[in-house]
Amino acid sequence: MITIFGVPGPLLFGQLLLGLINGAFYAMLSLGLAVIFGMLNIINFAHGALFMMGAFVAWILLDSLGIGYFPALILAPLIVGAFGVVLERTIISRLYKLDHLYGLLLTFGLSLVIEGLFRNAYGSSGLPYRIPDVLQGATNLGFMYMPNYRGWVVLAAVVVCFSTWAIIEKTSLGATLRAATENAPLVQAFGVNVPRLITLTYGAGVALAAFAGVLAAPIYSVNPNMGSNFINTVFAVVVIGGMGSILGSILTGFGLGVIEGLTKVFYPQASATVVFFVMIIILLARPRGLFGKAA
Amino acid sequence: MFGFSRSQYIAFLVMVALIIVSPFVLYPVFLMRVLCAALFACAFNLMLGFVGLLSFGHAAFFGMGSYVTAWTMKNWHLDAFFAIGLGGLTGAVLGLVLGYLAIRRSGIYFAMITLALAQMVYFFCLEAPFTGGEDGIQQVPRGYLFGFIDLSNDMTMYWVVAAVFLGGFLMIHRIIHSPFGQVLKGIRENEPRATSLGYRTDDYKLIAFVLSCGLTGIAGGTKALVFGIATLTDVHYSTSGEVVLTTLLGGLGTVFGPAMGALIVTSMENYLAQAGAWVTVIQGAIFMLCVLAFRRGVIGEIANWRKLTL
Numbered sequence: 001m002i003t004i005f006g007v008p009g010p011l012l013f014g015q016l017l018l019g020l021i022n023g024a025f026y027a028m029l030s031l032g033l034a035v036i037f038g039m040l041n042i043i044n045f046a047h048g049a050l051f052m053m054g055a056f057v058a059w060i061l062l063d064s065l066g067i068g069y070f071p072a073l074i075l076a077p078l079i080v081g082a083f084g085v086v087l088e089r090t091i092i093s094r095l096y097k098l099d100h101l102y103g104l105l106l107t108f109g110l111s112l113v114i115e116g117l118f119r120n121a122y123g124s125s126g127l128p129y130r131i132p133d134v135l136q137g138a139t140n141l142g143f144m145y146m147p148n149y150r151g152w153v154v155l156a157a158v159v160v161c162f163s164t165w166a167i168i169e170k171t172s173l174g175a176t177l178r179a180a181t182e183n184a185p186l187v188q189a190f191g192v193n194v195p196r197l198i199t200l201t202y203g204a205g206v207a208l209a210a211f212a213g214v215l216a217a218p219i220y221s222v223n224p225n226m227g228s229n230f231i232n233t234v235f236a237v238v239v240i241g242g243m244g245s246i247l248g249s250i251l252t253g254f255g256l257g258v259i260e261g262l263t264k265v266f267y268p269q270a271s272a273t274v275v276f277f278v279m280i281i282i283l284l285a286r287p288r289g290l291f292g293k294a295a
Numbered sequence: 296m297f298g299f300s301r302s303q304y305i306a307f308l309v310m311v312a313l314i315i316v317s318p319f320v321l322y323p324v325f326l327m328r329v330l331c332a333a334l335f336a337c338a339f340n341l342m343l344g345f346v347g348l349l350s351f352g353h354a355a356f357f358g359m360g361s362y363v364t365a366w367t368m369k370n371w372h373l374d375a376f377f378a379i380g381l382g383g384l385t386g387a388v389l390g391l392v393l394g395y396l397a398i399r400r401s402g403i404y405f406a407m408i409t410l411a412l413a414q415m416v417y418f419f420c421l422e423a424p425f426t427g428g429e430d431g432i433q434q435v436p437r438g439y440l441f442g443f444i445d446l447s448n449d450m451t452m453y454w455v456v457a458a459v460f461l462g463g464f465l466m467i468h469r470i471i472h473s474p475f476g477q478v479l480k481g482i483r484e485n486e487p488r489a490t491s492l493g494y495r496t497d498d499y500k501l502i503a504f505v506l507s508c509g510l511t512g513i514a515g516g517t518k519a520l521v522f523g524i525a526t527l528t529d530v531h532y533s534t535s536g537e538v539v540l541t542t543l544l545g546g547l548g549t550v551f552g553p554a555m556g557a558l559i560v561t562s563m564e565n566y567l568a569q570a571g572a573w574v575t576v577i578q579g580a581i582f583m584l585c586v587l588a589f590r591r592g593v594i595g596e597i598a599n600w601r602k603l604t605l
Contacts, residue, residue: 043403043406043407091583091587094587095586095587098590100402100403101349101402101403101406102586102590104349104403104406105349105539105543105582105585105586106582106583106586106587108536108539108582109540109578109579109580109581109582109583109585109586110579110583111579112536112575112576112578112579112582113575113576113579113580113583114579115575116572116573116574116575116576116578116579117576119572119575120571120572120573120576124572228532232410232411232414232532233411233414235407235410235411236407236411236414238407239400239404239407239408239411269422272418272421272422273415273418273419276411276412276414276415276418277415279408279411279412280396280412283396283397283399283400283408284396287399287400288400
């Protein structure tokens with residue numbers, strides 16, 4: 001058996017893959033947070049709850065309507081995204097003139113409501129979601145066995161992250177979006193409907209979280225706490241990366257997942273806290289974050 | 296005395312009268328819970344209400360204070376005075392370390408950093424041997440205060456908790472109305488201007504943070520002593536959220552608001568205990584309502600209506 005730094009190869013690669021998967025979720029969630037923050041100047045504390053909602057919508061679609069995994073991968077983000085649009089129009093849009101902190105507090109309250117409602121309806125023990133048949137089993141990569149579903153998650157996350165990046169950086173819609181982030185009144189003066197752009201941005205960010213939720217459903221059991229377990233770490237990821245750059249959010253997310261995976265191999269006790277240690281180091285060395293703009 | 300205005304003086308007398316009368320009418324253990332929550336919220340309000348920095352990690356200081364008091368009472372059989380004092384000291388020292396890191400950023404970044412750092416403290420408490428993991432530290436003896444006051448009696452304990460709360464309350468009031476407190480408010484209103492006037496704003500923020508965390512640690516320690524238990528709930532981020540709700544509901548940046556908020560939130564939890572997960576839903580809904588329509592909070596609305604300073 002191959003050993004690397006005294007660690008058996010399969011163990012190392014297995015943990016690296018787990019790290020990449022966690023990293024994929026960090027990347028998708030912190031990307032959504034960054035996009036929403038750029039347009040709305042709000043830290044969407046409800047992001048974890050909406051991620052959880054995505055997983056639950058997929059589960060409900062399968063359980064009560066018999067709609068399978070792949071349609072759910074499209075339907076759940078659309079449903080949750082529509083919910084996000086309604087939220088933005090009815091509630092969140094009232095806060096734009098106030099201090100940013102109120103947005104954080106409102107969305108925190110929102111996450112309590114959403115999580116509480118799901119806990120009432122489905123309990124907190126967790127519901128199983130079956131891996132679709134096509135993605136069952138594992139593939140021998142030569143140096144390790146990779147469960148197909150996990151490979152699929154990493155692939156899907158990479159594709160979605162880079163499509164988001166491409167839309168924002170390379171299309172004309174993205175250019176309008178970036179311009180509105182810089183200077184909303186000026187873009188409005190050019191005849192762009194900025195409030196609608198803001199609503200759609202929130203909807204898209206939320207849909208991204210829901211998409212991640214559907215991907216997560218077969219890996220973690222579908223339960224009301226799955227979002228809040230993630231979101232605290234995601235905030236640390238956001239602080240490390242800084243919210244200035246889309247690509248930065250993606251790289252930071254994946255990178256920290258890998259670091260977490262490696263820590264699990266070499267020093268398992270610290271695996272839950274390593275992201276926070278990295279955050280401390282970054283705060284000391286470069287307070288605005290790896291990719292953050294100067295304040 | 297203490298820089299009270301006339302209306303504050305009256306409000307203070309009403310509050311003291313309520314504290315004295317209520318244990319003869321209501322269950323003292325419930326009232327002690329209210330007073331601990333009130334001190335916690337007052338300490339938190341020092342940061343959010345007067346420096347304008349939202350700490351989303353105050354559970355770390357509350358929980359660590361609670362653990363240290365519980366552990367020293369149980370294993371070293373300290374005097375209650377020193378055990379609670381050590382709880383406060385723990386909060387202050389932890390506040391110094393975490394605050395030093397967190398004040399490098401402001402606004403929402405400050406909130407996210409404190410949340411993340413507190414999450415780290417939570418994971419530490421989950422793993423560290425002295426906290427008892429999921430079980431927490433249970434059956435902590437209340438012991439004696441100053442060697443001769445037996446705290447096992449609920450009424451005796453109540454007067455001690457009331458004294459701790461009033462001490463903390465007056466201290467915070469004094470801090471807010473000192474020249475130091477004026478500088479804090481100046482930083483809240485316009486930080487660049489405070490800097491240009493020659494104030495080292497980071498030092499001021501850090502000192503305020505340490506004071507707030509120390510008092511939070513005392514609140515946590517007192518709570519551990521009253522209930523004889525310190526658990527992971529005390530360091531969990533939901534506790535941080537709850538203190539934000541308490542302060543917001545009572546009235547951000549008012550002197551009496553946090554205490555009022557603590558009374559409402561604790562009563563709500565007490566009477567809705569059977570409702571299970573609905574408590575979270577109701578708390579979340581109140582949170583949203585406060586932010587959307589009721590940003591001054593209960594005391595803030597009263598003060599605004601009667602044109603008073605409370």
